[in-house]
Amino acid sequence: MARLWFRYAAMNAGKTSSLLQVAHNYEENGENVLLLTSALDDRDGDGVISSRIGLKRNAETYSPRTNFLERLMHVNVACVLIDEAQFLTVEQAHQLHRWVHTRGIPVMCFGLRSDFQGKPFSGSAALLTLADNLEEIRTACRCGKxxxxxxxxxENGERVQEGSQVLIGGNGRYRQVCARCFYN
Known part of the structure; x- marks a missing residue:
């Protein structure tokens, strides 16, 4: 039975390298996968899924205007893998859920659960509600928790508590923390 997966974590947990490992495993078995990433994340170029440990793959991009029911209508794949899933819209999460359960092909989404202010991304909130399988990928705070x-x-390493929810920047602009360090 196909399922909609949401694998979520804080920054630096290995979400993207995990996604690329899943793609590799499918392809090692002779299966085709569709890799998608948000058009918002162009740190390493348009349509590039890139992990901090140096793994990279080309991918197709999606934007808030992408209709996944139309986009996935004629694909011939064993699995759809979506990076930066926090940038999905609520409607797109519903489209993916519907597609999984009407087409019988799994979709695995990888993304952040919340932003730098502790607020949910709309795509993540929808996936937490709709996903058939939720999996937290763990990482550690500098304090060890x-x-x-x-x-x-x-740029001075000082915490910023206000601003736009989305500011692409990776390791240089964000840090993963435990809840205690978040509030202190």
Whole structure:
């Protein structure tokens, strides 16, 4: 039975490298996969899924205007893998859920659960509601506790607590923290 998966974590947990490993495993078995990433994340170029440990793959991009029911209508794949899933819209999460359960092909989404202010991304909130399988990918805070939150930092390493929800920047702009460090 196909399922909609949401694998979520704080920054630096290995979400993207995990996605690329899943793609590799399918392809090693002779299966085709469709890799998708948000058009918002162009740190390594348009349509590039790139992990911090150096793994990279080309992918197709999606935007808030993408209709997944139309986009996936004629694909011939064993699995759809979506990076930066926090940037999905609520409607797109519903489209993916419907597609999985009418087409019988799994979709695995990888993304952040919340932003630097502790607020949910709309795509993540929808996936937490709709996903058939939820899996937390764990990482550690600098204090040694399990990191579940993210903070944004400026060029001087100081915490930023206001601003746009989306500011692409990766390791240089964000840090994973535990809840205690988030509030201190």
């Amino acid at each position: 399990k990191a579940t939150m993210n903070i944004r930092i400026n």
